[in-house]
Amino acid sequence: MSARRARVHARLSALWLLVKPARHGLPALPILAYAVITAVALSVVVLARAYWSAPDPEGVGQYRILAAAMMAALVVPIGTLGATAARLSARRREDRLATLRLMGASSTWVRGVALVEAALIAGGGALAGLMLYVPLVPFLSHIEVTGSPLGADRAWLSSPLVVALLLSVVVIAITSAGASLRRALISPLGVRMRHDAPRMHWLRVVIAALVVGGSVLVLQLTSVSWGVIGITAALVAAFVAVMAALHTMGPYLVARLARRRLARSHDAATLIALRGVLESPQAAWRQVSGVALASFIAVPAGSALGFLDTVQRLSEAVTPEQILFFGDIRLVVVAAVAVSYLLVACSVGVIQVAAVLERRTLYVSLDRLGMPLAVMTRSRRLSVSTPLLVAAIVPACIAALLVVPVVGVSVVTAPLFIVTVAGCIAAGTVMVQLGVVATTSVLRRVLAEPDREL
Structure with missing residues (x-):
């Protein structure tokens, strides 16, 4: 006993x-x-x-x-x-x-x-x-x-x-x-x-391309004859599948871009940043995954706003019921964009703290070798700039393929589309960089107490 x-x-x-x-x-x-x-x-x-x-x-x-x-x-x-x-x-x-x-x-x-x-x-x-x-x-x-x-x-x-x-x-x-x-x-x-650390295989891009192509085809084939359930299932399946494909393809593209930049880098901060990205491209992608999703949402959102604005300005056959429905669409679009960026702001803070903890040993070692905190902070900013470039551009292009008819109309007739998309992508980029700056205090605490737990 x-x-x-x-x-x-x-x-x-x-x-x-x-x-x-x-x-x-x-x-x-x-x-x-x-x-x-x-x-x-x-x-x-x-x-x-x-x-x-x-x-x-x-x-x-x-x-x-x-x-x-x-x-x-x-x-x-x-x-x-x-x-x-x-x-x-x-x-x-x-x-x-x-x-x-x-x-x-x-x-x-x-x-x-x-x-x-x-x-x-x-x-x-x-x-x-x-x-x-x-x-x-x-x-x-x-x-x-x-x-x-x-x-x-x-x-x-x-x-x-x-x-x-x-x-x-x-x-x-x-x-x-x-x-x-x-x-x-x-x-x-x-x-x-x-x-x-997982190796990034080119099959990731092939799989993602097949998923995106299939989703574009499904959305192009949808019609009223599918019924509510069919159209709803197609929309949900297409957008969720493409979002999952982004997470599959993103780390590979980040790794490729980091290798190209590493071959041309010379200063210590850039070398440390890019080597850190290549150490785990998936972890680097996670730091900006919120921006990728927000950029993906921004294009349909901006195109919807621009398209609705064009229809109401140019069409004389819009019924009062349709005007109410357009207002409800705007509400959904604004709510989706606002909520997605609220989640981005939260995830940026969480991810940046996690990134400091993940690389705690490296930062402590660099501090003991005499590297200033300012150089480490610059290295952290550079470590997110490479995946951030991929996260801001690639999802927006894929989203444009999904809703290409509406995007085409909005680009020609509604400048609001361009302003909305550019503003959303810029906001996501600024949020990530502010997240790096805001978590400098966490890095400072790690360096002040290198042998103690946070």
Whole structure:
């Protein structure tokens, strides 16, 4: 019995070693990220439900298509921010996890404990997001759908739906944390030995090109004869598939561009930055993945605004019902763009903190060799400029292919299209650079206490 108690005591001690708060307190950034995810998800579902149940006088299901398009445009940005928060949470426990594995704890046991911790953090963030949603209800109730305000009754979600959304946030966290821990738990030294950076194969571009081509074909073939369900399924499948293809192709393009720039670089900051990008192109892409998604959304959004403006200015046969529908489309477009950039702003802060922690050993070593903090900061800015260039241009071009007829009309007749797209891409670029500058204090703290945990 005493041996059994000793084993239980040892496991409880190991459990506390893994999950106890760091010396600087609770993981505030992951909790904040999950709170934002939850509040945004609840608000988006309110609008999507209102559009889904809106009256449809023409009988073609246009409002249901609008609701589905809104959900499809935001599901990947929300999932990306959730995965980023989970990776940061797992990274904060990486050293402790390695210690437990070296002490003989099984990978199954450590994985289970780490996933429980991820669930607790996500659950706390989800509850905080629910608290953020409550004061938003009065503002949501004044939003007009089909010309009438939502009202407080439709701005509130039912309890089962709220619980389902909160559980979805926790599931995202558990899934992302499990994927982050998978390779680290292969062996007791899995965390310490980071020599398994994935190679970027050209097949990534081939697969992405096939997905984009198939999505363009599907959208070109859609017609009223497909019905509401068919058109909705086509829109959702096409946009989600292309967003996934961007994450497949992006790291390869980042690696190719970094190699070309590395061959022409000479100063220390540029060399360190580009070598860091090539060390893990996927990690470099994750730093700007929010901008990629926002750029992808900006082109359909800008083209829709420009197209609607052109139709209302040049067409004399627009009915009052169509004018209301155009207003609802504008609301969805503005909401999608605003929410996507809100998620970008949050993910930039989380990702930049995670990037500092990921390369903590490098920065401490450079500091001991005498490299100034200003040079390190410049290197960090350069490390995001290469993937940022890919993230700003490639998704916008792919999105233009998907909605090429509307883009063609908007470019010729609506200057608002160009202004909207350029402004959105510029805003995403500035957000990432500001995220690098804002997290300089984290780097300064790492250098001030190189032998202590954040």
